[in-house]
Amino acid sequence: MRFTLENLINSIAGQVKEIWPEIPVYSNPNQQGTKTPCFFIFFMPTDMESRMGRRMQKNIGVDLVYITKRNLPNAYDSMVSVADVLDYKMEFVEYVENKEKQKLRALEREWKIDDGELHYQFYIKPIVSVAETIPWIEEIEKLEEKIGDGIYR
Numbered sequence: 001m002r003f004t005l006e007n008l009i010n011s012i013a014g015q016v017k018e019i020w021p022e023i024p025v026y027s028n029p030n031q032q033g034t035k036t037p038c039f040f041i042f043f044m045p046t047d048m049e050s051r052m053g054r055r056m057q058k059n060i061g062v063d064l065v066y067i068t069k070r071n072l073p074n075a076y077d078s079m080v081s082v083a084d085v086l087d088y089k090m091e092f093v094e095y096v097e098n099k100e101k102q103k104l105r106a107l108e109r110e111w112k113i114d115d116g117e118l119h120y121q122f123y124i125k126p127i128v129s130v131a132e133t134i135p136w137i138e139e140i141e142k143l144e145e146k147i148g149d150g151i152y153r
Helices: 007-019 075-089 137-149
Strands: 038-043 047-050 055-067 094-096 100-114 119-125 128-129
Touching: 007 038, 007 055, 007 075, 007 094, 055 075, 075 100, 075 119
Parallel strands: none
Antiparallel strands: 038 055, 047 055, 055 119, 055 128, 094 100, 100 119
């Protein structure tokens, strides 16, 4: 399985659509003709940390934003209700690539209402393997040459 951000967005969007099939989910902020209520998926600051061997841990911040019409009398209650459901349904993100599925734990989950929008934020921290630049056999052959010549570097 190859981890990509595009598949992560599609997986999160699919999971939200299972909960609220009637509410659109966008991954691009400037959707013309956007109708509320709707969700937007954004990435927050993301980084990578080295792990053993060729492995890296990605720390991917996700901001799932719920927007409803402004100035509705029950807008705040609606956002709190959505946050409550997300707390139960987003403990794991079911990452999908082709027909393979893998559960990724959503870490450091929190939500806030800011400027009339619900921001449900969490981190996904998958460990991925980085592609080897030199095939193993070539690396071994170079090592054998150094040992055979008595040269150590």
